Amino acid sequence: MSRTLPTSSAKRAGFTRQRLRGLRRGFTLIELLLVIGIIAILAAVVIVAINPTKQLADARNAQRRSDVNTILNAIYQYAIDNNGNLPTGIPTGSANIREICKTDPGKKCISAASVAGLAWGRTNLDILxxxxxxxxxxDPRYPGTSASVHAQSGSYYFIYQSTGGRxxxxSSGAELGASISVTR
Structure with a gap:
């Protein structure tokens, strides 16, 4: 049972069954807009679910944890190589906490006296x-590229030694309310 097209109007216009099928292959504008709208809604839901701001903050906190452990490992490796003596300049007591600073070529480890308004000092651990x-x-959020005092030589990592020698x-820059501190 095959259907045939009406002969008069279809033949006059030059339409055949194959040609009519070929004209029906595309999507309508409404169909395209509907699909694009659905994709946009799904993309918005995925972006909200992933929360890139939180993911980036978590990644920076993970780097801070790694950095804190790396610094402590280096300090104790130094102590092993130097008869148990820790690097000089590590303050005793949590009230004397100091920022770990570095000296890059052309930059100085800024002392507390030269940084106005700071109650804490700095400890140069370049020996490590x-x-x-x-x-x-x-700190991953402050890579040292700005002209601020911290960027010139500070690391945003702080150090002190307890009276028991630990x-x-x-890290002072922890995000999302995290507290990043390691004692050994």
Whole structure:
């Protein structure tokens, strides 16, 4: 049972069954807009579910945890190589916490006296670079590219030694309410 086209109008216009099928292959504008709308809604839901701001903050916090452990590992490796003596300049007591600073070529480890308004000082741990660290790490959010005082030589990592001899390194830049501090 095959259907035939009406002969009069179809033949006059030059339409055949194959040609009519070929004209029906595309999508209508409404169909295209509907699909694009659905894709846009799904993309918005996925972006909200992924929450890239939180993911980036979590990644920076993971880097901070790694940096804190790297600094402590370098300090204790130094102590092993130097008869148990820690690098000089690590303050004793949490009230004397100091920022770990570095000296890059042409930059100085800024002392507390030269940084107006800061109650804490700085400890230069450049002695660890070379043998124990390739470079002192910087907080991932502040890579040292701005002209601020911290960017010139500070790392945003702080250090102190307890009266019992345990060293604590902490990150001041932790995000999302995290507290990043390691004591050994």
């Amino acid at each position: 670079t070379g043998s124990y660290l390739t470079a002192l790490p910087n 060293v604590t390194v902490t």
